[in-house]
Amino acid sequence: MNGEYSLDTTEGMAASGDPPTNNAVDDYDAEEALERQREEENKIKIKLKSFEGGVYECGLTAAKMSVMVANMLDALQETDLTKIATREPIPLQNDAVTNKALEKIVEWVDHHWDDPPIDPDFDDEKERRNEELSHWDKQFIDIADQGELFDIIAAANFMDIKGLVEVGAKHICNKIKGKSCTEVREMLKIHNDFTPEEEAAIHKENEWIYAKD
Amino acid sequence: DSYCVNTYAKHPFRVCHHNRHHHSTGSLSVTTIDTIRSTGSLSIHAIVSVWIKSSMDCKKVYPKDSLDRLGDDLCQHLLSFLSLEDRFRCECVSKQWQRVVYETQTELTIDPQLMGSTISEESFETLLQKCENITRIEFLCFNDLNDTIIDSIAKHCHHLNAIYIENNFGLNDSRIERLFKRFAKQLKSIECQDMGPNSGDHNCIADNIKFCTHLTRLGNSFYNNMRLYRVVTGDETDVLFKRLTSFQFTYSNEDVKCFDVFVNRYQNQMKSMDVFIDETSEDLLQKSVDILMSGLSRMRALIDLKIHCSEKTLSDIIADQLRHIGANCGQLRRLSIDVYMRGHDSRHISDQTLWRLMQTINDNFHGLRRLRFSDPIPKPLTINVNDLMQTIDKLKLMVCLERVGDRNRLIGFSCSNQYVITRNITFKLMMFY
Numbered sequence: 001m002n003g004e005y006s007l008d009t010t011e012g013m014a015a016s017g018d019p020p021t022n023n024a025v026d027d028y029d030a031e032e033a034l035e036r037q038r039e040e041e042n043k044i045k046i047k048l049k050s051f052e053g054g055v056y057e058c059g060l061t062a063a064k065m066s067v068m069v070a071n072m073l074d075a076l077q078e079t080d081l082t083k084i085a086t087r088e089p090i091p092l093q094n095d096a097v098t099n100k101a102l103e104k105i106v107e108w109v110d111h112h113w114d115d116p117p118i119d120p121d122f123d124d125e126k127e128r129r130n131e132e133l134s135h136w137d138k139q140f141i142d143i144a145d146q147g148e149l150f151d152i153i154a155a156a157n158f159m160d161i162k163g164l165v166e167v168g169a170k171h172i173c174n175k176i177k178g179k180s181c182t183e184v185r186e187m188l189k190i191h192n193d194f195t196p197e198e199e200a201a202i203h204k205e206n207e208w209i210y211a212k213d
Numbered sequence: 214d215s216y217c218v219n220t221y222a223k224h225p226f227r228v229c230h231h232n233r234h235h236h237s238t239g240s241l242s243v244t245t246i247d248t249i250r251s252t253g254s255l256s257i258h259a260i261v262s263v264w265i266k267s268s269m270d271c272k273k274v275y276p277k278d279s280l281d282r283l284g285d286d287l288c289q290h291l292l293s294f295l296s297l298e299d300r301f302r303c304e305c306v307s308k309q310w311q312r313v314v315y316e317t318q319t320e321l322t323i324d325p326q327l328m329g330s331t332i333s334e335e336s337f338e339t340l341l342q343k344c345e346n347i348t349r350i351e352f353l354c355f356n357d358l359n360d361t362i363i364d365s366i367a368k369h370c371h372h373l374n375a376i377y378i379e380n381n382f383g384l385n386d387s388r389i390e391r392l393f394k395r396f397a398k399q400l401k402s403i404e405c406q407d408m409g410p411n412s413g414d415h416n417c418i419a420d421n422i423k424f425c426t427h428l429t430r431l432g433n434s435f436y437n438n439m440r441l442y443r444v445v446t447g448d449e450t451d452v453l454f455k456r457l458t459s460f461q462f463t464y465s466n467e468d469v470k471c472f473d474v475f476v477n478r479y480q481n482q483m484k485s486m487d488v489f490i491d492e493t494s495e496d497l498l499q500k501s502v503d504i505l506m507s508g509l510s511r512m513r514a515l516i517d518l519k520i521h522c523s524e525k526t527l528s529d530i531i532a533d534q535l536r537h538i539g540a541n542c543g544q545l546r547r548l549s550i551d552v553y554m555r556g557h558d559s560r561h562i563s564d565q566t567l568w569r570l571m572q573t574i575n576d577n578f579h580g581l582r583r584l585r586f587s588d589p590i591p592k593p594l595t596i597n598v599n600d601l602m603q604t605i606d607k608l609k610l611m612v613c614l615e616r617v618g619d620r621n622r623l624i625g626f627s628c629s630n631q632y633v634i635t636r637n638i639t640f641k642l643m644m645f646y
Binding site: 027028031116119121122129145146147150151153154157165168169170172173176177178179180181184185188189190191192193194199202203205206207208209210 | 276277278279280281282283287290291292293294295296298299301302303304305306307308310311332333336339484516517546547580582583609610612
């Protein structure tokens with residue numbers, strides 16, 4: 001019998017601790033099953049119809065990234081998912097959902113449908129907020145026609161696709177960074193509805209920020 | 214009828230409609246869904262047409278390429294990624310921007326960069342009035358704090374629930390007292406880092422912390438943190454922080470006794486533990502580390518564990534003791550091991566220790582999802598991804614494996630790609646320098 005302290009603790013722990021759990025294996029099986037189901041469901045194509053009438057096909061899992069589409073499908077209470085594919089196209093009744101915008105949105109969800117899920121136990125959400133856009137997203141959202149860009153953002157917001165709205169938001173904030181309010185107004189075509197006096201008053205309040213530059 | 218109410222609760226059929234100027238959120242009421250159901254035809258068209266009718270209201274025409282076309286809610290969200298400085302520069306863009314641009318500013322860092330010579334006390338007060346949703350304030354190395362600044366914070370930051378203090382000697386006892394008097398009841402997170410050994414500040418915080426009954430996170434890396442630690446372990450007060458789930462602390466020989474009390478008190482609620490094993494001043498006894506490790510393995514709710522220690526302690530003691538934590542804490546999901554330099558110790562985790570650790574972890578931590586090693590000056594391991602995959606073949610839930618150097622530079626299991634994705638695991642790696 002060895003009198004070493006470390007051995008004592010070892011034995012103590014073995015006696016008092018729970019037996020090693022099998023949870024990890026169960027968790028793994030459950031996650032695998034879920035992932036397979038998502039993959040299978042994404043092979044089912046559903047049709048989305050833009051405000052202008054264009055019809056676009058999209059994988060079911062990808063389409064469900066739109067909370068709005070997911071809720072609509074839920075409201076249908078269709079148990080046989082394959083039947084959804086043969087249904088009439090889902091109309092997206094908001095004038096921001098143009099043909100071009102919907103085409104881009106379908107492209108985005110098709111690329112992102114298998115993104116790793118957010119783990120609420122860790123700061124995933126905060127980390128993602130602070131992360132820079134990926135190379136793919138940057139190229140995706142770098143759109144010359146500003147009207148089209150706003151269509152996509154407004155349409156993504158209407159369809160409740162959180163990730164895509166965030167991509168648009170980061171893109172716009174990157175463009176604003178370091179610019180003066182006149183430059184921002186010009187770039188984003190914003191109408192200045194302040195009187196010169198009001199504007200001067202705000203400038204005076206925020207004077208310190210200009211002193212820093 | 215209750216059936217419909219339940220269905221509604223489960224599938225809140227919420228439709229956001231952002232029309233041109235004013236934002237409205239239309240949602241289908243239970244009775245509307247009920248009506249549609251009763252007609253027997255539950256088609257998409259029926260559902261859609263109902264809410265279109267309810268949400269087509271005001272229309273004002275804006276050019277397609279003007280941001281003015283977006284409603285307040287969306288605009289506020291879009292601007293939420295701006296820095297504090299950009300927000301102040303952009304307030305005067307339009308009335309809509311003035312309404313929304315400060316709403317999403319929730320953090321404030323008080324450091325020389327913000328406070329410098331340019332911002333007056335009045336401007337600082339205006340800043341706090343404009344940013345009324347601040348929940349977290351960081352006091353960084355800025356020693357010219359004055360009472361007016363603290364008064365402004367106490368007066369205007371109604372939503373403050375997190376304080377972070379780092380090397381700030383401007384926060385003297387009376388100012389800390391003032392902050393706690395105002396915010397103790399609402400504070401959820403208090404973190405104090407790197408206060409010098411002669412700083413008296415921690416005493417004042419320790420005196421006041423017992424009033425923070427809603428505390429969920431307490432972090433401190435004081436050189437001399439005994440008192441604060443004992444507040445939590447109950448040597449000085451009997452307050453049990455019922456919501457405390459995250460604790461960061463420094464551990465040395467003297468802490469052995471109170472650590473046991475701590476474990477007994479918090480073993481069923483503590484989710485995140487971050488321990489800095491203090492080997493800077495004296496020789497740490499192996500027994501002390503054993504007690505620490507056996508205590509940690511009794512933390513039943515632990516999902517996130519971070520250990521800072523020297524390479525010697527890691528290879529001598531922890532690499533062996535770690536298996537008990539793995540065997541007993543099946544719910545653990547993230548493990549981080551952070552090696553710091555001590556005297557002439559090795560500056561990186563040796564290949565041998567790393568392999569031993571990987572084996573122990575592979576054999577005992579089956580539920581682990583994230584594993585992270587960090588060493589001050591890491592030496593790249595020359596292995597290929599297939600070998601790496603074999604060392605973690607039992608870690609089926611693993612999603613992220615990282616090896617980082619000082620200041621979060623990614624270093625490590627040297628491979629040619631920065632991100633190698635195999636079996637859905639993201640290895641965060643970097644080429645050697």
